[in-house]
Amino acid sequence: MGQDIPLKKLDLAKSRVRLNDGEIFDLDYAIVKAKDLKPSFTTGGTQKRTHMNEEQIKNIAENFDPQKIFGSGGFEDLPIILQDGQVISGNHRIQGMLNFTNKSRAAYDKAIQDYYNITLKPDELLIRVPHKNLNNTEVNNLAAGSNAGRFNSESDKALSVLSHYTPKLKELDKKLNADTIHSLKRLVARDLNFDKATSPNVSDSNLALLMYNMPRSETQGIELLNKWHKEFKDDPKSYEKVKKMFIDNAGSFHNLIHDLNFPKLSLNAYLSDTLDRAFKSIKDYESTTESLKALADKHSASSLGFTEYEKSQHKSDISEILGAALARFARLDDPSNALFEALRSDNIKKGLREHNIADDTKDLLGSDRKVFNDIDIYDFTHYLLKHDRKPNENNQALSQLTRNIKGLQKDYYKSLEKQATKEPLKQANALKVYNQVFETKPKNETMKKLKKHHITLNDLKEITQSEQLNAQGVEYIHKNKHSLKTNDISEEEAKLLNFKEPKNAHSVIDYQGIQHALNKHGENSRSVKNNSQPPINYDDLANYRNIVKNADETLKIKDKEGVKINSYKQVNGYFVVVEQVGTKNNRLTFKTMFKENGNYKNGNSCETPLAKARSFLTKAPY
Known part of the structure; x- marks a missing residue:
């Protein structure tokens, strides 16, 4: 909340909006200066938006129709704001009013006089404000309720449900136990439900969880929905198939992100980019195939200089492959269920063993496998590429990708070695560790050190040169x-x-x-x-x-x-x-x-x- 704006509350019968039986909000009528209002069409506003409907604003500004607002009741009536001028409900209405033509302003003033017997000054507007001070959760719920059923875009809906469910998402268990995709979706909806008297909203709650687990910087999953909804305007069924597969498996991604068996996976850092590439793979399969072939060629080239290898590029490359691997599931008869089975922890372990990527054995002498605790995004991508393939499947592109996934992986560890010369905390020499684990037959003692997650101050002293924790x-x-x-x-x-x-x-x-x-x-x-x-x-x-x-x-x-x-x-x-x-x-x-x-x-x-x-x-x- 910012600084309160001047407002004059009126002695009129209170208005009211209702979200459910437990959330009913009384509203006061108030007169404010138009210049103090703060409509927003960004993700940072109270009523969060990613899209402005310019036609709607223009229509209000130039052809104001009082009957569409006054007396409508609920959220459709006069705009609702907070004490500091931020808009809870009615960003488009307020922006249109701020842009009033003389004709529309005259119609507005007359309607105010007719409905409320109030005469406004030319720089004033009549709005509604909550009767009591609201906490952040109440503000988010009210703003989300005002958006319900009238979103201007796919992303606006995603943003609204994310804002609504965020308080519950923070409390969600790290492990969601379910044996089927349908049970998992219902479990997410049940655990995120605010009002136990109403049925949980399965679609909205799972969409919110998916968005919640995506990074809030770089390419945002929320904005990607708008982008690909437009790209698939001639093929909406394919768009819905990919979107539904990801949303249905929001709980699967959530489980994997928090799975202590794979602490180094860091899947959430790649989730939005992977969603982007999955849509791309479905939209333009031939282009994606060529792109993947180019990646395989690049990372199989022994002359690749790791000194010029950028972190952002490596992330883009691995996301390209991971997105294509996930897009394969969208082409199956039951995409959501197929992906659910692939993302189950036990099935991942099984696949890692079968494809000689990793194992849970404690004695790794003579083996080039990793342990599950060391599995990273490259190993996971390798697993997905191999998942549920026929043993003798003749797929040259797949073979090339799986042969060279380690090339991409090794390039990344080379980049870490370069950083280690600049950052004291990375003096563990990432490339040396990589070679020990993947390219040699390490002794038991080496593996013990690599697996050691419980350390002492003496261990830290080798890194920090200090006998105390700093x-x-x-x-x-x-x-x-x-x-x-x-x-x-x-x-x-x-x-x-x-x-x-x-x-x-x-x-x-x-x-x-x-x-x-x-x-x-x-x-x-x-x-x-x-x-x-x-x-x-x-x-x-x-x-x-x-x-x-x-x-x-x-x-x-x-x-x-x-x-x-x-x-x-x-x-x-x-x-x-x-x-x-x-x-x-x-x-x-x-x-x-x-x-x-x-x-x-x-x-x-x-x-x-x-x-x-x-x-x-x-x-x-x-």
């Missing part, structure tokens, strides 16, 4: 998906926490906790951008145990997830560190961390009755 170390843990164990919990604290073996107590910070903290409270988080919360960074995270040890107050809180310890430290505002207590494994695990302005005693995380009732210590026992 920002460089936190970044290394984060980007390499590690977990750091430190023996810095005193026996006294361990006893207070009811650990079974106080002498073996330890603290843990892992990449998931770091990721969660940065997502929620880092520089690019909504809390920082929208709520003016001070951002946390790697330096703050490296200092989290010092904050705990020197906390001004420590609270022990029990919730449905178990027992947590909240530590508060007043420093230029205050820090809050949250740790999870694991009594069985004698572990205190970092969950999140954030910073706020003001005094910690006035903060919500400290004021809850539950927290006060279970006060642990007024001072940490160090």
Whole structure:
């Protein structure tokens, strides 16, 4: 929310809009200056848009018809705005009113006088504003409700449902267990449903999940829907087939993105580009075939200089192949189900074994296979290209692509080696690691090091040259998906926490906790951008145990997830560190961390009755 604009509320009977039985909003009528209104036709507005209907705006501006607005009720009536002038409902109506011709303005003024007995000044407009202040969820739901059934484009609908379901999407389980594609779609809809009294919207909820898991930068999946809807105007059935296959499998992609069996896959980074290439492959198969052949030739050439190999180009290349691999499913009789089966974790493991790409065996001596934990986007693409093929299938293009997928993979690792000379955190020498894993027969000890995700400060010292956890170390843990164990919990604290073996107590910070903290409270988080919360960074995270040890107050809180310890430290505002207590494994695990302005005693995380009732210590026992 921005700064409130001047508005004059009127003593008229309240208007009302209804989303469902549990969401009914009273609206006040108010007079505002036209210049203060902020219609938006971008993804950043309150009523999010990707497309402006210029014809609709022109019609309102030049041929205003009062009967189409006044007295319509609900969202179709006068525009609805927030206190700061942002538009919840009626961007096109307001833009048309701002562009009024003299004739249309005269018709508007007369209608206002007839319906409401109000005389407006030439620079004023009559609008509606929520009677009470709304939180972000209520604003999003109201804006989404206003769009329902009258989208100007495919992308506008995707943006609207994403905005509507975002609060629920943040809470969605990382693992959605379903045995069929139909069960998976219904499970997504059920878990994202706001109003339990109404039937879940399967199509909208799965569309929202698909968009949610796509990157918000570069090529956005939301905008791609508009692009390809236009490209397929002469073949709408093919467009719908590809779109439906992706939307139906939103839960499959979600599961795979969060599948701990494949922590290095990073599928979400490629999802929007892959959607783009899948549409392209269906639209122009011959062009795609030529493009793939050129890729195979390029990456089989031994003279390719990795020093000029750009990261963006490698991403484009692998997306091209992955998109074509997924497009193959759209040509089958039941695309959604076929892709669902291919994306199931157990089937991926089976395929990786069958095609000698990876295995879960612990003794890899004499083998050139990876373990599942090391599977990346190249291996996954290799698997999809091979999935459900006949053993003796004679497909020269496929053979060429699968032979050279490692060429593309190796080029990428070469580019990492170049970066390693500039970035201290990448001095692990990515190409050397690649060669050890794929081109030699490594010893067991080498494999143990490669597979080691639980590290100590001694391990970090080789990277950071520091005996203490610092920002460089936190970044290394984060980007390499590690977990750091430190023996810095005193026996006294361990006893207070009811650990079974106080002498073996330890603290843990892992990449998931770091990721969660940065997502929620880092520089690019909504809390920082929208709520003016001070951002946390790697330096703050490296200092989290010092904050705990020197906390001004420590609270022990029990919730449905178990027992947590909240530590508060007043420093230029205050820090809050949250740790999870694991009594069985004698572990205190970092969950999140954030910073706020003001005094910690006035903060919500400290004021809850539950927290006060279970006060642990007024001072940490160090």
